[in-house]
Amino acid sequence: MAGARFLDLAGNAVLGVALFHTLFNVTGAVIFFPLISTMARRLEKLFPEKRTVLAKYIINTSPEVPEAAIVALRKEVLHQLSLSVHYFASRYRIDSTQPLGAAGNRSLTRKVTEDAPPYIGYFDLERLHAEIFAFYANVQAQEVEEAEAAQMDQIIRSSRSIMNSTKNLYELMDEIEDIGNEDKLFLVDAYQGFKKRLEHLCLIVDIVTKNPDEAQMTEVLKSFFNSVEDSDKAFIRSCSKEVAKGMLREREVTRLLMVNRLFTQSSRMLVLSMQGLIHHRDDAPQPNPHDPVAEAP
Helix, strand or coil, X not given: CHHHHHCCHHHCHHHHHHHHHHHHHHHHHHHHHHHHHHHHHHHHHHCCCCCCCCCCCHHHCCCCCHHXXXXXXXXXXXXXXXXXXXXXHHHCCCCCCCCCHHHCCHHHCCCCCCCCCCCCCHHHHHHHHHHHHHHHHHHHCCCCCHHHHHHHHHHHHHHHHHHHHHHHHHHHHHHHHHHHCCCCHHHHHXXXXXXXXXXXXXXXXXXXXXXXXXXXXXXXXXXXXXXXXXXXXXXXXXXXXXXXXXXXXXXXXXXXXXXXHHHHHHHHHHHHHHHCCCCCXXXXXXXXXXXXXXXXX
């Protein structure tokens, strides 16, 4: 009797409404489930995803002509480097329009963001790196001379180093910002120091990407590489002094040293990638054998 009263929909309006909605939803799901794939494909055609096209040179070059393909590949990797710096500058809020001063020729200084799209995401840069590697693989599939293959290998290593540095600096972003939000003066100064070092890096990269064939680029990069090493040593010394004075806790100094190490590695990789892209590289700096830099696969 109780079960019969429970199923008496005429006398139980709430249950009737609930069952109606349940049956309506189940019926709709059964009807439309086989059509989901078809409807999804149609919607993708009607409303295609907007993708930022970053490739500039390789998209209009045939990989079947190795001579032209190598030129396009080098230009595209320089373009990748420029876009990566635009990304750093925008995300870290770097003012990259200041004159370079003693680090290089003032007349060569340009704005980092002048030729870049209005917005670049990290995953856009990953996609560009994949497109560059795919183009490189297609060129390698052609009949190329040994010297040409060696030249392409150098260029693609530069591209991998650029992407690896971009990944490191992308992952460091929140950590560096957190350091800047601390109350201790030394941590705030460290945050400002990282930003100044990154600003200097952005300016050097911008000069090289705009003037890769200028003879003085070798000296500019050699000088900057030395400044990267000097900044690394100076930072470690300053941390040591603060620890000796009891001003830094173990967790804080470990955090600072890890950020500095990854930051320095990224700077080194970018310098070495630029050394592989300029034409004058007789005095290319070598990486520190005691602090090896891993390349992206």
